[in-house]
Amino acid sequence: MIKSEKITLFHYYLPIYLGMITTGILTMPTMLYKAAEQNLWLPLIVSSLAGYVMVLVVTYLYHRFPGQTLIEIFRTTMGRWIGNFCSALLLGLLIGQAIFILREYQMYVTINYYQYMPAVVVIGLLLLVCMYAVHQGLEVICRSSVFFFPFIIAVQLITCLLILPELSPYRLLPILDKGILYPLKGAVFSFAWYSEFLWGAFYMPAVSVPAKKMLTTGFLFVTATTVSLLIVFFVVICFLGDATSQYLYSFDIVERYIQVSGLIERSSALFMIVWLLGVFVKMALLMFIISVNTAHFVKKISYAKLALPVMLLLLLISSFCFTSMKSMYQNGMFFLNICCLVGNMILPILLLIYCLLFHRDTPRSSGQ
Amino acid sequence: MKQHAIHTGKILLLIILLILPTLSGCKDHHELDNLALVMATGIDMTDEGRIRISLQLFVPQTGQAQQSAGSTPIQNQSFVTTETGETITDAFNNITRRMSRRLFRGHNTVIVISTSVARDRLGEVLDYFQRMREIRQRTLLFVTDDKVSDILAAQSVLERNSSIALMKQERKHVNLETTIRDISLMKTRPNKPITIPCIKLTEDRTDPRKKVIDTVGSAIFSKEILNGRLNVRQTFGMLMMTGAFEDNIFSFSPRDEKGAISVDVQAVHVHVRPTIHQGQWILDVDLRGRGALVENSTHLDPMKNRDYAIIEESTGHFLSSVIHSGFHKSQKLNSDVYMTYQAFDRKYPAEFQKWEKHWPDIYRTIKLRIHPHIELIHSGAITD
Amino acid sequence: MSVWNFLRQWKGKSKKKTPEQLYLAPEASQMISGSLNKNKRILDQAYQDCADVIQRVIRFGEKGESGALLVYLEGTANVEEIDEHVIKSLQKSKKPVRSLEDMKQALSVTDAQKIKQFADVFKNVSDGKPVLFLDGVPSALILGLTKWATRSVEDTPTEPVIRGAKEGFVESLHVNISLIRRRIRTPKLKVKTLEVGDYSRTQVALTYMDGICDKKLIQEILDRVNRVSIDGVWDGGMIQEQIQDQRWSIFPQIQTTERPDTICAAMLEGRAALFFEGTPNVLIMPTTFFAFMQSPEDYYSGFIISTLLRILRTIFILIALLAPAFYIAVITFHQELIPTTLIMSVIQFREQVPFPAVVEAVGMEITFEGLREAGVRLPRQIGPAISIVGALVIGQAAIQASLVSPAMVIVVSITAIASFMIPHYDLSIAIRILRFPIMIIASMFGLLGVVLSVICIVIHLTSLRSFGIPYFEPFAPFRKKASLDSVVRAPLWVQKQNPQGAHGNRNQSVKGRGQKT
Incomplete structure (x- = not known):
């Protein structure tokens, strides 16, 4: 099913990139600031290593098992029972991540724009649109993300440019005033978050490129993610300084402060628009992955048909989980970190080690 | 494939149809004619210690009235309403209860706080407005000794209402401008030094019936408690130090001269060099800027080199005296509105962390040394 | 769709006749006979009650011993040329005409073909070609002497240009x-x-x-x-x-x-x-x-001008699609987005309007669509009348009657201008229709609804294909070369010299998804 769809390498990484910067821009500055204060660039750069590692893992698996998704690789290497167990675990962890993203989106929209709209409706609307996208297939998700890409980047860049007169670069000082280890605490959080680069492994067969190119492009995208976020982080800190941690959505505050020619103010609705575009890309991709993975279990049903049940499932679970902001940012954040670390990092790395140790019988040219 | 698409389409349609009825009563939906625009909020206290809120509401005029009003000057389109309550929200709700429309504060441009509230309940006020999502980040804050409702009800000669007048007054950048975002930045510093401009209602000189809102300096807070005031000149000194100064014309008498000169001071840049020398915290300030002579009633001739230097030097001297007087005042009030804290923190992070808790004590002892370098760029269109 | 197609074909096989059987007379299966009389009888039978079919028997030869039968449709055959080149030539011909070859020689007609079946006779007569039967010969001659009534080549009123060729296609x-x-x-x-x-x-x-x-x-x-x-x-x-x-x-x-x-x-x-x-x-x-x-x-005006014009069109497409919806969303959900001085005026205007913003907007847009449709169908003489009435409905009178607010009139007018800016009518009408559901959604969910419906439209557009080519081609998927001639128009010397790049030979399956059978 997935093999019939062909996407380019750019299409392959772009939805991941867009999804990461979208959620990253919204909550990361505040979270990281609490841990690392004005040195929050350090944990970000350190944890971007996780991104490179994940790209390496994905590329190795792609190279080693051409034409197979991660779930299929689990089955072929680890046998039916363990493979199935691991795939089911992965599926559950992916659903966990999806729930958190949905709630994060809902919380943002509710706090800032729609105070009285029921959470189910806010989540349901997004899920409906995502379902439509999943139904149309991977190609469509990637293409629409290509279409949204310039808008998202343009609005963020324009925001950064317009706020320039209000910025004070001194707020970035002093550098590393509490030593190098203190800010590194924050890396735990962003570490898990960079692991989303694994998501590509679930639709690898859709691309056909040499592994080397996949690796370099992947590295490029990890770097691009880091650079984009650093720009946003610098803007936020230069604008808000120590007050960054006071605001839940600090970049939104930046957006709200912008004033064009003394007239147009509170352009944060513009920010919401592009943010929604990004969240749609991320959610549609995740829902697609979940549907495809479910399709592996329920044989003979195409993932497009599974989009509806998956949507209903997500809607159902998300209406019970993390209903308040406190539960979301305390329990939910912990939960998300676990989901990401286990599902996106530990399991695949274990698989990689297993393959390296026990599955040397299918030799290919040792590119890695 | 295709058949299946139609199938899902039907289900989708069904779901949408099911969801739609639940949304008919969506409460986020507000027609414009159900909104009352709050243009300004005033907060003061009754004698019994209850919070009193005054709101300046925008009064829309009907089309006909507006058309006829086209020839006459802009009418005052506002209405002030007042209510008391235990807390701000309580008072606000009391107003809401007797209004036919929903109060909308997304266009609230001004918050006026009376000195009685500012004296010890500023924290409450700030918390309320920072938490409020409708309030703009650029909302301006003011402190006044007068009755808050009088300020809001004051008729503006040029603008539609007093809040817009206040807003535009501030936009000219000749005064201190404190927004909600500035407050949140100031609140992060030790001792929470906050400055808010002070306004006063005065009678118009020529027409005593009309009232004019004057800026009379700035209120200084520490730990969210009103401590004292800076006058207008001292406020300028503070603005120069914090980098918010744009331009202003200062009039003063140079040393050993009769009469006065007026200099338009622009492009002021401050470079701060903090040093800690044997326990003495010293702040060296390089004050660079440009001036233009706009008025001269002295015998100094700006075409002569010597007099030129005198003008430059005396301008610098005047500016540093302005800064000094304000700084000493702030040291006395123990409110670090000059933001010296950041300068030391950036240069001596280690020492600073050690002394952070005792910052109020250190602040009193900081020695300020100003080295002005003012350059006179021109002296107007005449040659003497 | 495949089952549906199959059903239709299956149904067709059982009940419908083949196309040939449908348009041909039952006599079509017969062969042309050598006897002119017999041929005439068959023709008479087939063309019963066809007043415009002319059958003429020509006698020629020295003693009028040879006979020929000419059949044609009145108004489609070129009568002057038939007179000149067929009848006169035959009658003047000195040689005896015994076979069709002889006849071809005798006629001064370039396009003459031999046929043997009546099926071909009917087909060609319908095509406007005269058919000539010769006595004693079991075949006939088609003469390429048609003359359909056609409009002369004129300029195109539906796709006018300032610069460039003015002529447009005709009905022939x-x-x-x-x-x-x-x-x-x-x-x-x-x-x-x-x-x-x-x-x-x-x-x-x-x-x-x-x-x-x-x-x-x-x-x-x-x-x-x-x-x-x-x-x-x-x-x-x-x-x-x-x-x-x-x-x-x-x-x-x-x-x-x-x-x-x-x-x-x-x-x-x-x-x-x-x-x-x-x-x-x-x-x-x-x-x-x-x-x-x-x-x-x-392509005819300079590339800078055309690039700017194309960007303008792109912006106005967005306006045509979203302006009313955005207005509704902002007015009813996101009032803080409007500049303070503007919202003060808008509130004053809205004060007297009795309807909710969405009713006002949808009503005005429907009125405008009605006006436009009326303008298309109207005889040209009444044209000015509709514009006068239109100006009353969408204009000052409606505002004075407190039915709509001035802001709404401006929004509707801008939307109208924007929808006229789309050069192709097909797309313009699609955009105009989509505007309405987005308006309704905007009134329910505000900007959230607007964004999500735009996402839905983009998903739909990117999933479309036109004969295997992705509909949103140069952007999604992005193709650098083709994108030089999309929203921007790069100079012609920068665009690829060999035009094959755009839509030519590519390894792409041409079969669309909807057409799989």
Whole structure:
């Protein structure tokens, strides 16, 4: 099913990139600031290593098992029972991540724009649109993300440019005033978050490129993610300084402060628009992955048909989980970190080690 | 494939149809004619210690009235309403209860706080407005000794209402401008030094019936408690130090001269060099800027080199005296509105962390040394 | 769809006659006989109650011993030429005419073909060609002496340009093809003809450039057109609806034009064109979304101007789609977005309007659509009347009656201007229709709803294909070369010299998803 769809390498990484910067821009500055204060660039750069590692893992698996998704690789290497167990675990962890993203989106929209709209409706609307996208297939998700890409980047860049007169670069000082280890605490959080680069492994067969190119492009995208976020982080800190941690959505505050020619103010609705575009890309991709993975279990049903049940499932679970902001940012954040670390990092790395140790019988040219 | 698409389409349609009825009563939906625009909020206290809120509401005029009003000057389109309550929200709700429309504060441009509230309940006020999502980040804050409702009800000669007048007054950048975002930045510093401009209602000189809102300096807070005031000149000194100064014309008498000169001071840049020398915290300030002579009633001739230097030097001297007087005042009030804290923190992070808790004590002892370098760029269109 | 197609075919097989049986008289199976009288009897039978069929017996030879029968349709055959080249020639002919070969020699007609079956006789008479029977010979001669009434080549009122060729297609297929031939003078311009329509048997011509156009594309077009089952075809639109990839989509996946230069440019880009007898509208396929936002004039005026114009059009497409919805969302959900001084005026205007913003907006937009539709159908003489009435309905009078607010009138007017800026009517109408659901959604969910519906439209657009080419081509998927001629128009020397890049030979499956059988 997935093999019939062909996407380019750019299409392959772009939805991941867009999804990461979208959620990253919204909550990361505040979270990281609490841990690392004005040195929050350090944990970000350190944890971007996780991104490179994940790209390496994905590329190795792609190279080693051409034409197979991660779930299929689990089955072929680890046998039916363990493979199935691991795939089911992965599926559950992916659903966990999806729930958190949905709630994060809902919380943002509710706090800032729609105070009285029921959470189910806010989540349901997004899920409906995502379902439509999943139904149309991977190609469509990637293409629409290509279409949204310039808008998202343009609005963020324009925001950064317009706020320039209000910025004070001194707020970035002093550098590393509490030593190098203190800010590194924050890396735990962003570490898990960079692991989303694994998501590509679930639709690898859709691309056909040499592994080397996949690796370099992947590295490029990890770097691009880091650079984009650093720009946003610098803007936020230069604008808000120590007050960054006071605001839940600090970049939104930046957006709200912008004033064009003394007239147009509170352009944060513009920010919401592009943010929604990004969240749609991320959610549609995740829902697609979940549907495809479910399709592996329920044989003979195409993932497009599974989009509806998956949507209903997500809607159902998300209406019970993390209903308040406190539960979301305390329990939910912990939960998300676990989901990401286990599902996106530990399991695949274990698989990689297993393959390296026990599955040397299918030799290919040792590119890695 | 295709058949299946139609199938899902039907289900989708069904779901949408099911969801739609639940949304008919969506409460986020507000027609414009159900909104009352709050243009300004005033907060003061009754004698019994209850919070009193005054709101300046925008009064829309009907089309006909507006058309006829086209020839006459802009009418005052506002209405002030007042209510008391235990807390701000309580008072606000009391107003809401007797209004036919929903109060909308997304266009609230001004918050006026009376000195009685500012004296010890500023924290409450700030918390309320920072938490409020409708309030703009650029909302301006003011402190006044007068009755808050009088300020809001004051008729503006040029603008539609007093809040817009206040807003535009501030936009000219000749005064201190404190927004909600500035407050949140100031609140992060030790001792929470906050400055808010002070306004006063005065009678118009020529027409005593009309009232004019004057800026009379700035209120200084520490730990969210009103401590004292800076006058207008001292406020300028503070603005120069914090980098918010744009331009202003200062009039003063140079040393050993009769009469006065007026200099338009622009492009002021401050470079701060903090040093800690044997326990003495010293702040060296390089004050660079440009001036233009706009008025001269002295015998100094700006075409002569010597007099030129005198003008430059005396301008610098005047500016540093302005800064000094304000700084000493702030040291006395123990409110670090000059933001010296950041300068030391950036240069001596280690020492600073050690002394952070005792910052109020250190602040009193900081020695300020100003080295002005003012350059006179021109002296107007005449040659003497 | 496949089952549906299958059902239809199966049904057709059991009940319907074949197309041949439908349009031909029952006598068609007969062979032409040697006896003129017998032939005449058959013709009389077939053309019973056909007053416009002229049958004329010509006696010639020295003693009038030879007989010939001429059959033609009144008004379609060129009577002057028949008189001049057939009747007079025959009567003047000195040699005896015993066979068709003799007759061909005797006639001064270039196009003369021999046929033996009555089926061919009926076909050619319907095509406007006179048929000549000769006594004693069991076959007949078709004479290519047709003269259909046709409009002369005029400028195109539907796609006017300031610069560039003014002439447009007419209702005659042959004239239209000749207009193309005149512009592309190479034998590589191929013209394939086929017939569509069970009764109308409309002539259809598929033109393409050999070597530039993908062979698979031609085959696919022919397959799809042949698969169409329809009684008569009066315009390309009737076929377009049935051969496009996604039949249920509101967006046109085949472009129509009346301009020869547009067709020529498209063919040089590797596309194919489908001409129909009897209509000036020609179909271009495959096409992309951005082709609908381009005017042929873009290539004639300078590239800076055309780039700016195209960007302007893109912005106005967004306005046409979203302006009313955005207005509703902002007015009812996000009042903080409006500048303070503006919202003060808007509130004053809205004060007297009794309706909610969405009712006001939808009502005004429907009124405008009505006005526009009335303007199209109106006889030309009453034209000014509708504009006067229109100005009253959408204008000062409506505001003074407190039915609408001035802001709404401005929004409606801008939307109207924007929808007229889209060069192609097909796309413009699609955008205008989509505006309404977005407005309703905006009134329920505000900007959230607007954004999500835009996302839905983009998903739909990116999932569309036109004969295998992704509909949103140069942007999603992004193609650098093609994007030089999309929203921007790069200078012609920068664009690739060899035009094959755009839509020509590519390893792409031409088969669309909707057409799998």
